[in-house]
Amino acid sequence: MDKLLEIKDLHTSFFTHVGEVKAVRGINIxxxxxxxxxxxxxxxxxxxxxxxxVMRLVPSPGKIIKGQIYFKGEDLLQKSEKEMQKIRGxxxxxxxxxPMTSLNPVYTIGDQLIEPLRLHKNLDKKAARRExxxxxxxxxxxxxEKRLNQYPHEFSGGMxxxxxxxxxxxxxxxxxxxxxxxxxxDVTIQAQILELMKELRExxxxxxxxxxxxxxxxxxxxxxxxxxxxxxxxxEGSVRDIFYNPKHPYTWGLLKSIPKVNMTSRQRLIxxxxxxxxxxxxxxxxxxxxxxxxAMRICQEQCPGLYSVSDDxxxxxxxxxxxxxxxxxxxEGVSLK
Amino acid sequence: MDTNIDQxxxxxxxxxxxxxxxxxxPSITYWQDAWRRLKTNKPAMISLAVIIIIILSAIFVPLxxxxxxxxxxxxxxxxxxxxxxxxxxxSLGRDLFIRVIYGARIxxxxxxxxxxxxxxxxxxxxxISGYIGGRVDDIMMRIVDVLYGVPLLLYVILxxxxxxxxxxQAFETTxxxxxxxxxxxxxxxxxxxxxxxxVSMARIVRxxxxxxxxxxxxxxxxxxxxxGWRIILKHLIPNAIGPIIVTVxxxxxxxxxxxxxxxxxxxxxSAPMAxxxxxxSDAYRGLRSYPYLLFFPAACICITMVAFNLLGDGLRDxxxxxxxx
Amino acid sequence: xxxxxxxxxxxxxLTIFFIVTITFFxxxxxxxxxxxxxxxxxxxxxxxxxxxxxxxxxxxxxxLDYWKxxxxxDLGPSFQLKHRSVNELISLGxxxxxxxxxxxxxxxxxxxxxxxxISALRQGKWEDYTTMFIATMGxxxxxxxxATILIYLFGVVWKIFPVMSSKLTRPIEYVMPxxxxxxxxxxxxxxxxxxxxxxxxxxxxxxxxxxxxLSELKVIYKHALKNAVIPAVTYLGPLTAGxxxxxxxxxxxxxIPGMGGYFVNSVSNRDYTMIMGSTIFYSVLLVIMNxxxxxxxVLVDPRIKLVTVKEG
Numbered sequence: 001m002d003k004l005l006e007i008k009d010l011h012t013s014f015f016t017h018v019g020e021v022k023a024v025r026g027i028n029i030x031x032x033x034x035x036x037x038x039x040x041x042x043x044x045x046x047x048x049x050x051x052x053x054v055m056r057l058v059p060s061p062g063k064i065i066k067g068q069i070y071f072k073g074e075d076l077l078q079k080s081e082k083e084m085q086k087i088r089g090x091x092x093x094x095x096x097x098x099p100m101t102s103l104n105p106v107y108t109i110g111d112q113l114i115e116p117l118r119l120h121k122n123l124d125k126k127a128a129r130r131e132x133x134x135x136x137x138x139x140x141x142x143x144x145e146k147r148l149n150q151y152p153h154e155f156s157g158g159m160x161x162x163x164x165x166x167x168x169x170x171x172x173x174x175x176x177x178x179x180x181x182x183x184x185x186d187v188t189i190q191a192q193i194l195e196l197m198k199e200l201r202e203x204x205x206x207x208x209x210x211x212x213x214x215x216x217x218x219x220x221x222x223x224x225x226x227x228x229x230x231x232x233x234x235x236e237g238s239v240r241d242i243f244y245n246p247k248h249p250y251t252w253g254l255l256k257s258i259p260k261v262n263m264t265s266r267q268r269l270i271x272x273x274x275x276x277x278x279x280x281x282x283x284x285x286x287x288x289x290x291x292x293x294x295a296m297r298i299c300q301e302q303c304p305g306l307y308s309v310s311d312d313x314x315x316x317x318x319x320x321x322x323x324x325x326x327x328x329x330x331x332e333g334v335s336l337k
Numbered sequence: 338m339d340t341n342i343d344q345x346x347x348x349x350x351x352x353x354x355x356x357x358x359x360x361x362x363p364s365i366t367y368w369q370d371a372w373r374r375l376k377t378n379k380p381a382m383i384s385l386a387v388i389i390i391i392i393l394s395a396i397f398v399p400l401x402x403x404x405x406x407x408x409x410x411x412x413x414x415x416x417x418x419x420x421x422x423x424x425x426x427x428s429l430g431r432d433l434f435i436r437v438i439y440g441a442r443i444x445x446x447x448x449x450x451x452x453x454x455x456x457x458x459x460x461x462x463x464x465i466s467g468y469i470g471g472r473v474d475d476i477m478m479r480i481v482d483v484l485y486g487v488p489l490l491l492y493v494i495l496x497x498x499x500x501x502x503x504x505x506q507a508f509e510t511t512x513x514x515x516x517x518x519x520x521x522x523x524x525x526x527x528x529x530x531x532x533x534x535x536v537s538m539a540r541i542v543r544x545x546x547x548x549x550x551x552x553x554x555x556x557x558x559x560x561x562x563x564x565g566w567r568i569i570l571k572h573l574i575p576n577a578i579g580p581i582i583v584t585v586x587x588x589x590x591x592x593x594x595x596x597x598x599x600x601x602x603x604x605x606x607s608a609p610m611a612x613x614x615x616x617x618s619d620a621y622r623g624l625r626s627y628p629y630l631l632f633f634p635a636a637c638i639c640i641t642m643v644a645f646n647l648l649g650d651g652l653r654d655x656x657x658x659x660x661x662x
Numbered sequence: 663x664x665x666x667x668x669x670x671x672x673x674x675x676l677t678i679f680f681i682v683t684i685t686f687f688x689x690x691x692x693x694x695x696x697x698x699x700x701x702x703x704x705x706x707x708x709x710x711x712x713x714x715x716x717x718x719x720x721x722x723x724x725x726l727d728y729w730k731x732x733x734x735x736d737l738g739p740s741f742q743l744k745h746r747s748v749n750e751l752i753s754l755g756x757x758x759x760x761x762x763x764x765x766x767x768x769x770x771x772x773x774x775x776x777x778x779x780i781s782a783l784r785q786g787k788w789e790d791y792t793t794m795f796i797a798t799m800g801x802x803x804x805x806x807x808x809a810t811i812l813i814y815l816f817g818v819v820w821k822i823f824p825v826m827s828s829k830l831t832r833p834i835e836y837v838m839p840x841x842x843x844x845x846x847x848x849x850x851x852x853x854x855x856x857x858x859x860x861x862x863x864x865x866x867x868x869x870x871x872x873x874x875x876l877s878e879l880k881v882i883y884k885h886a887l888k889n890a891v892i893p894a895v896t897y898l899g900p901l902t903a904g905x906x907x908x909x910x911x912x913x914x915x916x917x918i919p920g921m922g923g924y925f926v927n928s929v930s931n932r933d934y935t936m937i938m939g940s941t942i943f944y945s946v947l948l949v950i951m952n953x954x955x956x957x958x959x960v961l962v963d964p965r966i967k968l969v970t971v972k973e974g
């Protein structure tokens with residue numbers, strides 16, 4: 001499988017008036033053709049900034065300060081703004097989190113849908129409109145011809161997100177970046193949107209980079225998971241690897257805090273105590289130390305590199321070093337040997 | 338894999354210092370916090386200083402200055418600025434500097450009194466409207482909306498004309514004779530300006546009363562007793578007073594402006610008393626030859642207005658917890 | 663939409679009714695009547711005048727008569743200028759004021775909106791600081807002070823522009839009065855558009871537009887601009903009112919024979935019918951202007967369309 005996207009050693013920081021906030025501190029992510037990769041982590045871990053970095057839409061005062069982002073072999077960070085504009089919405093498309101605010105309220109849906117079509121595919125107005133109607137049909141919006149002339153405020157949240165998806169798909173992009181696409185929606189609508197995304201991915205064979213804090217969604221849609229924390233990658237692997245054989249204490253914490261369907265009322269949700277570190281002064285060692293029950297002295301001094309657990313499964317944790325005490329994880333509890 | 342790492346480092350960390358979010362800053366009251374914020378706003382602080390200087394001058398300078406505002410010094414007509422007369426003299430030989438200082442008294446008092454009258458009417462109207470609520474509130478606010486659409490300045494002018502005589506008479510005949518020294522025309526302006534511009538104050542007060550009401554009900558539901566009341570009052574009242582203070586501060590330059598405007602049209606305070614507006618208006622005729630006669634009063638108007646506006650903006654930023662960038 | 667219009671029309675009519683009534687009763691509250699200001703006239707003449715102008719009738723009758731005349735468009739005779747009617751005076755003065763006013767509005771919008779936009783796009787840079795400095799000055803310096811400064815610098819000292827703009831026939835005569843008149847509103851609009859634009863640029867839909875690959879130019883001038891300028895539309899009403907009241911002073915200072923001048927004179931001379939007629943004329947004008955602005959606002963902002971949201 002070809003590598004569609006290769007993020008290499010990406011560093012992105014925000015230069016605020018209180019100092020440099022290091023949001024992304026050296027990550028590597030690969031997305032292959034036709035693959036769906038989920039990037040998981042809590043708010044502030046850098047996952048959104050990563051996705052914006054790929055699109056080169058990091059808002060000021062943010063800047064990408066180091067790294068390469070190869071898309072089909074070409075480094076996006078070397079391209080001019082004009083070249084990027086040809087790629088955005090065309091080869092790489094993005095779906096954002098809040099559908100209520102992501103559409104321009106003073107233009108019709110049709111107007112906004114047609115824009116990328118006319119821009120990237122050079123269609124004339126009539127042809128573009130016809131395409132737009134088809135797209136709306138594709139995302140299951142009833143009565144598409146009529147809807148095309150309506151304004152965003154006349155659509156519900158779920159429908160607006162469908163429109164966003166339609167807009168993203170309009171030029172058949174090779175990569176779709178979806179940043180928390182269902183977070184702002186009702187649970188029932190969430191399920192619908194996810195179903196839609198699955199269908200469309202199969203139909204159009206696009207690759208997906210899904211950003212979310214919800215492990216449940218990731219399991220549904222993706223084949224690989226990347227876990228981020230405080231600007232670095234702490235674990236990555238297939239969905240099976242992560243769910244059945246996680247190796248990083250943070251991942252354990254995430255999995256333990258998911259409510260399960262067959263939980264008895266006696267079992268409690270176990271949140272992870274503490275707060276993520278201040279990225280203004282990121283720690284020299286592993287950022288998870290303050291919240292990690294198994295932290296060792298080495299953890300505080302040096303940040304671990306990625307240790308290989310198996311093919312394609314890596315975790316950045318000193319516990320995986322041969323010199324560390326072995327720790328196994330089972331769903332009910334963790335035992336230290 | 339770094340094999341130089343000491344095996345000992347793979348021991349568990351002894352002290353797990355859970356540094357939870359500590360509240361680092363000591364808690365300070367709302368007013369102290371607001372004052373602290375205001376202090377960082379340089380333009381606002383400079384404006385505050387300027388205003389204080391002007392007020393102090395208006396009060397104390399006439400006590401020490403050798404000239405009076407109506408003293409005409411023969412032989413000193415139309416002089417430019419000099420050591421004896423820092424602002425020069427006018428066509429009747431009156432010292433401009435002291436006239437400007439007296440003008441400060443008048444203009445500032447107009448600004449203050451008119452704003453207070455605005456405040457009173459606005460608080461009453463808005464307070465009642467918000468408190469009673471329902472249809473009464475609806476109707477009262479409709480009236481306010483209608484008033485917004487009317488060119489109020491026209492009515493200021495009209496009222497001036499209409500109330501002129503009655504006020505004069507009231508002054509002659511009733512107990513208000515005491516205030517005669519102030520001048521009935523001045524009182525007229527106080528009243529007229531106060532009567533007309535209460536509308537925006539009413540809106541703000543009503544808004545505050547409405548939000549206060551909601552919190553009161555919550556309080557009643559909890560039925561906490563005295564301690565609950567005190568806490569709420571300590572928070573609610575400052576919150577409500579904040580926008581009111583800002584509005585009054587911003588209303589003052591508005592009133593000063595309106596008065597100057599009226600003077601320019603010819604319906605202001607009458608001679609020999611002079612507000613900055615009348616001074617400027619009188620000086621206009623001699624603009625070619627004696628520009629300083631216009632410059633000093635006009636500069637005072639501008640500086641005072643700018644100062645109050647900057648101070649009002651600063652107060653708004655300082656008192657409003659949701660600060661905008 | 664129809665319902666909204668009807669609603670506004672009713673509101674407009676009520677306001678006008680309110681205005682006429684208040685003005686009428688205010689005028690009639692002035693003690694002494696319209697003829698006592700002048701040098702004392704012989705009793706007989708006062709009596710004859712009162713009869714002629716029906717000032718002896720009970721107030722309510724005069725009130726009704728006034729309405730009758732209003733419907734015929736007759737604002738009555740001028741009490742001061744014996745041979746002219748109020749209508750005549752207004753028709754003489756208003757066109758002049760209107761010319762000045764329209765130029766002022768165009769100037770305000772044409773300069774103010776771009777100022778605001780440039781300031782916002784170049785936030786923190788010299789363009790921003792300069793335009794905002796000018797705008798702050800414009801908002802805090804009263805129009806008549808600005809006018810006198812302009813007259814002094816450009817009319818007396820440097821003699822570039824004429825000090826008296828009597829007939830407004832030559833374009834150069836427009837310059838100073840228009841600048842003095844528009845100073846405040848221009849600055850207000852610039853600040854308004856600037857803050858509105860700064861707000862809009864932060865919005866999510868701008869990010870979406872960029873993510874679609876639109877050029878920055880298109881993002882700003884298609885997506886951001888419309889949203890940013892809409893709040894300025896609401897200001898058009900107070901803008902007109904401000905220009906109108908500003909005209910009183912500006913016309914006096916520049917010796918322009920517009921309606922503002924007539925109005926001010928009628929106030930000084932206590933010409934009651936003229937005062938009343940002018941007040942009503944101005945007020946009705948403004949009310950109609952506000953009405954038009956409200957309708958325009960609903961047309962321009964699709965969110966205000968009174969349509970139900972379909973669920974699903």
